Amino acid sequence: MSANVTVVEHPLVQVKLTQMRSKETATPDFRRLLKEISHLLAYEVTRDLVLTEREVETPVERAMCPVLRDLEPCFISxxxxxxxxLDGMMDLLPSARVGHVGLYRDHETLEAIEYYYKVPTDMADREVIVVDPMLATGHTAVAAIDRLKKDGAKNIKFLCLLAAPEGIEEFQKGHPDVPVYTASVDQKLNEHGYIVPGLGDAGDRIYGTK
Structure with a gap:
């Protein structure tokens, strides 16, 4: 595995992921599990945030306590x-800035097509964490980060639930400087560009649209 890919192997992450993979898991449970696992993934992807100290008055005495040194991260969904x-990550860092990139995959070419883009103007001054449950072909993630870099984002990480080896390869060709965090690197893509064994279409399972 590439040094720039971190697989979060915490037992709770892996157990929740197994539950999410099951086709018997209903939409409300899938959504809940994704939020829970996002808390744990957020813990890992923000592990290297830099701290400084400021004085705080506790009920007992004044003390120097750790706080974030830099601006809060920017989450891009x-x-x-x-x-x-995103919902789970915002539970842990409610003051983070949030942006959205709307991309869909052309089912013929598997290329990413943009339909929506709204991000904070100060991304260059923040750590940017891009989130998407699946890194399948890699085209969508590469296109999103292309766009973010064009608008000044510099310190970027990509966080996903599942990744395929083909997607990692494509992603690292486009953005070798961007580390990937994931709960699992699965076997492969099938002929339709879906991750195997995977968990199906994440959007459909989150929102009950299929």
Whole structure:
């Protein structure tokens, strides 16, 4: 595995992922599990945020306590499924800035086509964490980060639930400087560009649209 790919192997992440994979898991449970697993993934992807100290008055005495040194991160959700991860991450960092990139995959070419784009203007001054449950072909993630870099984003990470080896390869060709965090690198893509064994279409399972 590439040094720029981190697989979060915490037991709770893996158990929740197994539950999400099951086709018997209903939409409300899938959504809940995704939010829970997002808390744990957010913990890993923000592990290296830099701290400083400021004075705080506790009920007992004044003390120097850790706080974030820099501006809060910026979370970028790749619509629509990225919002399932975004919700959980916002629980942990409610003051983070949030942006959305709307991309859909052409079912013939598997290329990403943009239909919506709204991001904070100060991305260059923040750590940017791009979220999408699936890194399948890699085309959508590459296109999203192309766009973010064009608008000044510099310190970028990509967080997903599942990745395919083909998607990682494509992603690293386009953005070798962007680390990937995931709960699992699965076997492969099938002929339709879906991750195997995967968990199906994440957006459909989050929102009950299929």
């Amino acid at each position: 790749i619509l629509r499924a990225g919002n399932g991860i």
